[in-house]
Amino acid sequence: MYLTGFADEASQNLDEQIKATKELGWNSIESRNIGGKNIHDLPEEEFEKVVEKLESANIHINCFGSAIANWAKNINDSFDITLAEVERAIPRMKRLGTKLIRIMSYARCEGEEQYAAERFKRLSEVVAMFKENGLQPVHENCMNYGGMSWKHSVELMENVPGLKLIYDTGNSPFMKDYAKGGDVWQDSWEFYSNVKQHIAYIHIKDSLNPKPGEKEEYTMPGEGQGYVKEILADLKADGYDGGISIEPHLAAVFHNPAAMNTPGDKSYDLYVEYGQKLMRLLENIDYKWEPYKG
Numbered sequence: 367m368y369l370t371g372f373a374d375e376a377s378q379n380l381d382e383q384i385k386a387t388k389e390l391g392w393n394s395i396e397s398r399n400i401g402g403k404n405i406h407d408l409p410e411e412e413f414e415k416v417v418e419k420l421e422s423a424n425i426h427i428n429c430f431g432s433a434i435a436n437w438a439k440n441i442n443d444s445f446d447i448t449l450a451e452v453e454r455a456i457p458r459m460k461r462l463g464t465k466l467i468r469i470m471s472y473a474r475c476e477g478e479e480q481y482a483a484e485r486f487k488r489l490s491e492v493v494a495m496f497k498e499n500g501l502q503p504v505h506e507n508c509m510n511y512g513g514m515s516w517k518h519s520v521e522l523m524e525n526v527p528g529l530k531l532i533y534d535t536g537n538s539p540f541m542k543d544y545a546k547g548g549d550v551w552q553d554s555w556e557f558y559s560n561v562k563q564h565i566a567y568i569h570i571k572d573s574l575n576p577k578p579g580e581k582e583e584y585t586m587p588g589e590g591q592g593y594v595k596e597i598l599a600d601l602k603a604d605g606y607d608g609g610i611s612i613e614p615h616l617a618a619v620f621h622n623p624a625a626m627n628t629p630g631d632k633s634y635d636l637y638v639e640y641g642q643k644l645m646r647l648l649e650n651i652d653y654k655w656e657p658y659k660g
Contacts, residue, residue, distance in 0.1 A: 367601075368392075368658040369644070370428050371612035374399040376637035380416060384423045386634055390641040393424065394658035396468075396611045398431030406432055406455040417461060428609055428658050429466040429504075429567065430455055434492065437509035441472040441481045445488055452492055456499050463660055466567060466609070467496060468532060469503045471511040471522060474544070485511050486525040493528045504567045506532040507557065513537060515545035515552065516560040523564050531564045533557070534613070535592035536571025540582030551575045555593040558600075568601065568610045570594060570644055584615040587644050595647060602653040609658070614640040 373383035373395045380400050387395055397405045400416060405427070408416065420427065433439075434451045455467060469492065471485050489505075496503045505522060507513040512522045522529060538552035558565075572590035574583045587594045601610075617633040648655060 367607050367653070367655050368394065368428070368609050369612075369641070369655050370394040370396050370609055370658060371637070371641060372396050372398050372431060373637070375614055375617070376634045378402055380419055382634060384419065384425050386637050386641075387425055388423070389638050390645075392641070392658070394426040394428040394609075396429040396431050396609075397427045404433050405430055406451055406458060413458060413461075420462070426658055426660060427462045427464045428660075429468060429611065430459055430464055431468050434467070434469040435472045435489065435510070436470040437473050439470075439472050441475065441485055441488075441511075443472075448488060448492060452495050456496065456501065459501055460499070465500070465660075466502050466504055468506050468567075470506060470508055471513075473510060474514055480511060480514075482511070482521070482525075486522070489522070489526045489529065493526055497528045502530060502566065503528075504530050504532045506534055506569065507537050507561075508534065509537075509541065513541060515543045516557040517545040519557075519561050520564070523561075530566035531561055532567045532569055533561060533565050533597075534569035534571055535587075535594050535597055536569075536573040536584065536590060536613075536615070539573045539575050539591040554591065555596060558593065558597050562600070562604070565606075565608075567608055568597075568606075569613050570610060571613045571615055573615075586616075586640060587612075588647055595651075598647060598653060599651050602651055610644070610655070612637075612641055612644055616640065 369392050376386035378401055493503050505512050512519045538554040538557045541552050542548045543550050543552045570587050572585045572587050572592040572594050574590050576582045616636045
């Protein structure tokens with residue numbers, strides 16, 4: 367098992383992302399945004415500078431935190447948008463030696479009609495494109511079709527050949543369960559327990575059920591309703607040896623540009639503190655991690 371994280375929550379500056387990663391004693395980043403652009407959207411010249419800095423620092427990109435079919439994309443948008451992102455990501459993943467890419471299943475539609483068959487069709491094509499190049503797409507239970515409930519995630523597994531899952535511990539507490547009518551919050555342990563046979567990667571986030579009229583509240587790992595401690599213990603018991611990636615959302619919330627890290631804020635310190643807290647939780651259960659080996 368290895369540790370990594372969305373270092374853009376420490377800083378949008380790559381030098382600071384590398385610094386935070388090294389301060390934690392880690393050697394990989396789950397790369398999402400650099401300088402305000404997703405790694406698959408950087409101009410070629412900027413991307414090559416990123417590669418040079420990473421190689422010089424001996425820091426790896428273990429996973430692309432892509433924007434493919436994410437919560438900002440609608441299933442009724444042109445499929446060409448998705449295909450263009452896939453085609454940009456593949457050569458960059460190969461250039462960096464990255465095997466995993468986080469994808470989603472398009473935003474949930476208002477109302478009952480979710481166009482499930484179209485989602486399955488598109489994602490099957492996306493997954494096939496990556497798999498043909500020796501790359502593994504992993505779907506996150508975020509604000510998308512697969513994140514509507516554990517049953518929706520399992521449905522994706524049954525209808526999209528080759529797809530595997532990321533389980534994010536902190537997404538369920540602030541998302542409604544649409545397999546139960548959409549009136550109750552999801553239960554993180556229930557979700558995890560029902561999808562764990564499909565899990566290839568873990569995101570550690572923690573949160574609380576939102577209070578009436580308020581937005582979700584994020585916490586340090588193990589202090590919310592994400593069952594972080596219990597899930598880590600279960601992963602250890604099952605011999606899980608994949609990646610565990612932190613996505614704190616304490617100072618920098620990717621879904622809310624107004625809350626993204628800014629000069630002089632506490633993003634960097636909170637990111638490092640979060641990683642240190644996770645490592646203490648792992649030490650408490652004797653769950654050992656190793657450097658990322660690629």
